[in-house]
Amino acid sequence: MEKSLKYCHNCFFILFALLISISSCSTQEKLYKKEFSKGEKKQLGKQFLAAVGAYYNQGIPQETFLIQEGLSHQPNSADLWRELGAPCIKRGFAKKSYEYYGKAVALDAENWQGWRGYLYLYFYRDYEKALLDFKATDLLTPDFVDYPQSTSVYFMRAICYLQMDSYDEAINFFDKHIKEELKAVEKEYLDPRVFLYKGIAYFKKGELATASSIFREGIENENEKNADLWFWLAKAESEQGNLSKALLALDNSEKQYLLGHFNERSYVEEFYQVYLSMIRDFRNELKK
Numbered sequence: 001m002e003k004s005l006k007y008c009h010n011c012f013f014i015l016f017a018l019l020i021s022i023s024s025c026s027t028q029e030k031l032y033k034k035e036f037s038k039g040e041k042k043q044l045g046k047q048f049l050a051a052v053g054a055y056y057n058q059g060i061p062q063e064t065f066l067i068q069e070g071l072s073h074q075p076n077s078a079d080l081w082r083e084l085g086a087p088c089i090k091r092g093f094a095k096k097s098y099e100y101y102g103k104a105v106a107l108d109a110e111n112w113q114g115w116r117g118y119l120y121l122y123f124y125r126d127y128e129k130a131l132l133d134f135k136a137t138d139l140l141t142p143d144f145v146d147y148p149q150s151t152s153v154y155f156m157r158a159i160c161y162l163q164m165d166s167y168d169e170a171i172n173f174f175d176k177h178i179k180e181e182l183k184a185v186e187k188e189y190l191d192p193r194v195f196l197y198k199g200i201a202y203f204k205k206g207e208l209a210t211a212s213s214i215f216r217e218g219i220e221n222e223n224e225k226n227a228d229l230w231f232w233l234a235k236a237e238s239e240q241g242n243l244s245k246a247l248l249a250l251d252n253s254e255k256q257y258l259l260g261h262f263n264e265r266s267y268v269e270e271f272y273q274v275y276l277s278m279i280r281d282f283r284n285e286l287k288k
Contacts, residue, residue, distance in 0.1 A: 058086055058090070059086075059090070059091065067083055068084075077107070078105075078107035078108035078111065078112055081101075081104040082100070082101060082104035085100030085104065089123055094124065097119070105133075109136065109140060110137075110140045113136050113140065114137040115148045115149060116133050117129075117130045117131075117132075117133030117134045117148065117153070117156065118130075118149045118151065121156055122268055123268055127161075127164050130156065130160050134156060134157050134160070135157075137153055138153060145180050152181070154174075154176040155173070155177040155194065158176075158177060158198075162204075162271075163271070167201045168205075170197070170198075170201045171201050174194060174197065174198040178190065178194060181194075190221060192229060192263070193228075194218075195217055195218025195229060196218060196232060196272070197271070197272070198214055199214035199215045199218065199229075199232060200272060202214060203232065203239075208239050208240050209240070211236045212236040212237060216233060224256070226261055226262070226263075227253045227261055227274055228253075228262055228272070230250070230256060231249070231250070231253040231274045231278070231282070234249035234250045234253060234282065235282070238286060246286055247283065250279055250283045250286070251283075253274070257276050257279060262274060
């Protein structure tokens with residue numbers, strides 16, 4: 001009799017636990033399979049995007065999970081597709097980055113086409129594709145100059161033409177960039193790379209005196225604190241046969257380099273980036 005009571009008690013306990021489990025599963029199913037309205041889905045997409053920036057670094061699994069969850073609710077969010085592509089760019093996953101940024105551009109070209117052009121230019125050195133995106137961006141916003149990644153499309157178009165050996169086109173767009181910048185800031189706040197790359201364009205054209213003048217203008221604008229401008233001034237002066245001026249420029253270039261006053265860019269090498277070994281090798285070459 002006692003054994004029968006224990007058996008019944010155990011069965012009752014198991015049945016009770018099973019009912020609790022079923023009830024729990026049913027509740028979870030309701031929670032995880034809820035149907036959302038269009039407005040709620042849109043809001044969820046924004047919330048997942050906000051959570052990404054607030055709590056997680058780019059590219060880690062938790063961030064990727066949040067973005068994918070956001071896209072499951074709002075698959076037409078250009079911002080989410082772009083965020084999914086950003087770490088792919090920085091890690092060199094070209095195929096995935098093209099795919100994700102392509103979707104962002106297809107959904108919101110006005111905001112993301114210029115950004116894709118920036119990536120073609122700086123990360124993949126694909127100047128023709130970059131130019132296509134910059135030209136399209138100009139057509140989309142004809143009333144103002146776009147600044148994707150805080151860089152004007154005039155400046156980036158100039159870099160493309162410089163790298164494609166179209167020096168007159170490069171100079172034309174550097175001048176457009178300078179004119180646009182001076183609407184908002186004084187000359188002393190111009191990025192030194194404007195002088196550097198414009199001077200290099202003239203150097204490549206063989207107009208050495210003009211190149212030297214532009215490099216000196218940039219050096220003066222930077223209170224002499226730019227190793228790259230001094231280095232290229234040395235190259236221009238040496239080509240003109242001014243050996244003593246070239247050596248002096250190289251001394252100043254090395255001094256500024258050691259003080260940390262040189263151009264560089266996160267994740268990729270800057271165009272025409274100068275290194276300390278280049279400065280010293282060029283000095284040794286001239287002294288021979």
